[in-house]
Amino acid sequence: xxxxxxxxxxxxxxxxxxxxxxxxxxxxxxxxxxxxxxxxxxxxxxxxxxxxxxxxxxxxxxxxxxxxxxxxxxxxxxxxxxxxxxxxxxxxxxxxxxxxxxxxxxxxxxxxxxxxxxxxxxxxxxxxxxxxxxxxxxxxxxxxxxxxxxxxxxxxxxxxxxxxxxxxxx
Ligand SMILES: Cc1cc2nc3c(=O)[nH]c(=O)nc-3n(C[C@H](O)[C@H](O)[C@H](O)COP(=O)(O)O)c2cc1C
Numbered sequence: 001x002x003x004x005x006x007x008x009x010x011x012x013x014x015x016x017x018x019x020x021x022x023x024x025x026x027x028x029x030x031x032x033x034x035x036x037x038x039x040x041x042x043x044x045x046x047x048x049x050x051x052x053x054x055x056x057x058x059x060x061x062x063x064x065x066x067x068x069x070x071x072x073x074x075x076x077x078x079x080x081x082x083x084x085x086x087x088x089x090x091x092x093x094x095x096x097x098x099x100x101x102x103x104x105x106x107x108x109x110x111x112x113x114x115x116x117x118x119x120x121x122x123x124x125x126x127x128x129x130x131x132x133x134x135x136x137x138x139x140x141x142x143x144x145x146x147x148x149x150x151x152x153x154x155x156x157x158x159x160x161x162x163x164x165x166x167x168x169x170x
Contacts, residue, residue, distance in 0.1 A: 023157035028092045029058055029138075030105075030113040031076040033069040038100050038113040041066055042093040044156050045135075046078055054142040055127060059135040070138055073126050075110035078140070080120040082151040083163035088115070089154060108144050120147045 030040035045059035124140025
């Protein structure tokens with residue numbers, strides 16, 4: 001175990017790299033602000049939490065420009081990107097003026113932006129917000145969902161995007 005280190009010896013960079021070894025999908029989380037404008041950002045901290053009731057969460061950094069909109073007891077949506085939506089992931093992680101400009105979206109019952117052509121989307125009511133160090137843990141209760149089994153998910157691991165999927169036996 002020569003690569004094992006106590007936490008005190010681990011620098012932030014090393015810790016980020018180790019945590020980044022955990023492969024995830026990529027989502028764009030969306031909501032509307034107090035003025036009714038769409039807001040959203042790329043997030044890979046998405047996790048399913050519970051089936052009864054159906055709960056999911058994502059973690060939002062405290063410095064986020066969208067913090068108020070997401071913690072204001074509003075609805076939000078989780079959009080699971082397909083492998084053809086890498087540019088959307090990059091756009092929603094960047095500082096462009098209007099992240100939604102080039103991305104078709106619609107609304108369902110709760111009025112929050114649902115991106116089109118995703119692998120899956122979940123429209124959620126705000127359920128709870130917990131402090132999580134330098135992030136807020138935002139939990140939502142799924143009210144409506146969409147899934148397209150024909151599309152392949154975009155994946156993220158070790159700081160890079162991946163699209164290739166080789167299925168191995170369970
Ligand atoms: C693949 C990927 C995953 C990300 N995951 C998260 C996340 O889970 N939570 C978060 O707060 N930021 C995450 N980010 C960073 C935000 O997308 C980025 O900082 C964005 O500019 C924040 O915008 P905002 O200030 O409008 O919230 C991620 C970025 C990328 C590229």
